[in-house]
Amino acid sequence: MPTAIDPAQAPTDEPATTATATTTKPTTTEPPGIEVPRGLKGVVVTETALSDVRGIEGFYHYRQYSAIELAEQRSLEDVWHLMLLGELPDAAARAAFHARTAPLRHLPEALRPLLPALAASTKDAGPLAGLGAALSIASAARGSRPLYDTTPEQRIEDALFATALVPTVLTALHRLQQGQAPIEPREELSYAANYLYMLTGDEPGPAEARAIERYLISTVDHGFNASTFTARVIASTGADLAACLVGGLGALSGPLHGGAPSRALDTLDAIGTPDRIDGWIRERVLAGDRIMGFGHPVYRTDDPRSRMLRTVAEGFGGELVDFAVEVERQVLAILDELKPGRDLHTNVEFYAGVVMHLCGLPRAMFTPTFAAARVIGWSANILEQAADSKIIRPAARYTGPAAPQPVPLPAPAPPSV
Numbered sequence: 221m222p223t224a225i226d227p228a229q230a231p232t233d234e235p236a237t238t239a240t241a242t243t244t245k246p247t248t249t250e251p252p253g254i255e256v257p258r259g260l261k262g263v264v265v266t267e268t269a270l271s272d273v274r275g276i277e278g279f280y281h282y283r284q285y286s287a288i289e290l291a292e293q294r295s296l297e298d299v300w301h302l303m304l305l306g307e308l309p310d311a312a313a314r315a316a317f318h319a320r321t322a323p324l325r326h327l328p329e330a331l332r333p334l335l336p337a338l339a340a341s342t343k344d345a346g347p348l349a350g351l352g353a354a355l356s357i358a359s360a361a362r363g364s365r366p367l368y369d370t371t372p373e374q375r376i377e378d379a380l381f382a383t384a385l386v387p388t389v390l391t392a393l394h395r396l397q398q399g400q401a402p403i404e405p406r407e408e409l410s411y412a413a414n415y416l417y418m419l420t421g422d423e424p425g426p427a428e429a430r431a432i433e434r435y436l437i438s439t440v441d442h443g444f445n446a447s448t449f450t451a452r453v454i455a456s457t458g459a460d461l462a463a464c465l466v467g468g469l470g471a472l473s474g475p476l477h478g479g480a481p482s483r484a485l486d487t488l489d490a491i492g493t494p495d496r497i498d499g500w501i502r503e504r505v506l507a508g509d510r511i512m513g514f515g516h517p518v519y520r521t522d523d524p525r526s527r528m529l530r531t532v533a534e535g536f537g538g539e540l541v542d543f544a545v546e547v548e549r550q551v552l553a554i555l556d557e558l559k560p561g562r563d564l565h566t567n568v569e570f571y572a573g574v575v576m577h578l579c580g581l582p583r584a585m586f587t588p589t590f591a592a593a594r595v596i597g598w599s600a601n602i603l604e605q606a607a608d609s610k611i612i613r614p615a616a617r618y619t620g621p622a623a624p625q626p627v628p629l630p631a632p633a634p635p636s637v
Contacts, residue, residue: 256617261517265444265612266452270303270600273443275518282441288524291437296411296593297321299437303600304379324384325405325414327392330361335389339396347393347588348473352466354389355382359462367606368458375606378461379599386595387411390588391418412436415592420580428579431532432589435575438525439568439590441597443518447471451598455605456612468598472591481590482583484513485573488544497550505558513570514551520563529571536578544574 256263271287273280280287283302290299294308301309301317309317327335331354342349364378392402403418412433416424424432441448451468455461471477491500504511516523530548533541548566555564576586 260614265449265614266605266608268444268601268604270604271441271443271597273518275516276520278519278521278524280442280524287438287440288528291434291528294437296433296436299440300383300411300596303440303596304376304383304603321380321384322405322407324381325388325407327385327388327402328358328361331358331389335392335402336396339393342393343397346584347390347397348469348591350393351386351389351588351591352469354393355386355462355465358382358385358389359460364460364462366458366460367455367464367602368609372603372607375461375603379603382461382465383596383599387415387592388418390585390592391415394419394582394585394588415589416579416581419585424579427536431536431575432579432581434532435529435572436589436593438528439572439593441594441600446474446477447594448598448601452601452605453612455602456608456610458606458609461599461602464602465595465598468594469591472587472594481569481573481576481586484570485577485583485586487512488540488547488574491547494543494546497547498554501547501551501554502558505554511551511555513573514555514566515562515564516567519565519567522565523567525568526566526571529568529575530566533571533574533578536575538578540574540577544571 269283271280271282282290282299283306285302285308290302295314297314297318298308300321301307301313305317334357335350335354338350338353339347342353359378359382362378362381365374367375370378388402388405395402403421405414405418409417409423410429410433413424413429415436416429416432444452447468450471451464454464454467475483491497501511530545533544548570552564552566555562572590573583573586576589577583581589
């Protein structure tokens with residue numbers, strides 16, 4: 221069982237030991253008796269009131285509420301309010317929150333003329349690559365200061381500004397990269413409906429807007445995943461909020477974290493027809509390839525997000541949904557046969573790609589859409605971390621040659637001619 225480091229015994233920024241000339245084996249700054257698993261799996265690094273993932277039972281929650289029940293019953297704005305302000309709003313608080321955040325959707329004047337060049341320079345990498353730079357520019361132009369130097373109230377204002385702006389920047393960058401003009405946000409639309417409107421130029425139907433909203437809510441936060449932890453580490457240094465969000469974006473850009481929805485849909489395309497499922501999947505599993513959309517580092521049962529999104533997809537119906545359901549059935553059977561005891565199940569990415577495709581999102585926007593939701597969770601974590609100024613500074617186990625060793629003298633210079 222991984223062991224949490226007692227804060228009173230945690231390593232500081234100073235080395236715990238000082239090497240001497242008689243050192244004969246590698247030294248370490250790791251406290252005695254602490255066994256650290258690879259990737260810090262299961263290690264408790266802090267306390268949080270924001271969310272938790274209970275992988276054995278297939279359950280996760282935002283504060284005290286089931287995240288899936290929130291996705292089924294509440295709006296994205298309600299969950300945004302819950303995560304950043306600490307409680308679900310009533311009707312009056314919901315209206316006040318919308319009035320507070322909707323004007324923040326508009327592009328700052330300092331950023332607007334820079335977006336075409338930013339979109340052009342990141343066209344091959346996609347909108348997510350330009351989002352970090354845009355957030356940094358907008359934050360600097362706004363005069364945002366380090367978390368260490370700001371009040372809790374100002375941190376919340378900075379977080380609301382950034383989370384409201386992200387969908388506008390992402391859709392503007394995407395449209396510019398497609399040779400289209402950005403679309404101004406509409407303040408009367410909900411977060412999800414406005415996102416789809418700014419992306420396509422058409423006001424979405426209720427079914428599409430609600431489907432994307434449920435997806436966004438389900439991915440707002442998910443425990444101490446790689447991007448959330450990255451954002452909190454940066455926040456622990458007292459950096460400004462935009463810097464923390466940019467760090468989270470960097471972690472999210474990795475295919476093993478936020479890039480799988482489009483790859484899962486690519487898998488359906490590669491299989492092509494139901495008669496090819498068994499052979500295609502078996503070949504790749506036996507070759508040791510990863511099947512995108514299956515398996516999760518935490519869940520040992522069905523991912524509750526996947527169950528919900530399958531229901532959303534089945535509500536639309538059609539050949540793609542029928543095919544996806546059949547692929548899921550056969551993949552799970554093959555994995556159970558070839559990898560018994562591994563508890564591999566469908567994860568959120570598999571049906572997320574299907575749902576986003578059905579709602580008209582291009583694949584280049586799948587991971588950016590994930591980011592549009594997760595930035596809310598990051599911001600909540602950043603605010604929580606900023607309330608505790610202790611810098612996150614773990615130790616590493618040194619495994620190199622024994623130190624210190626004599627430094628070799630430089631080779632003599634060749635004689636001049």
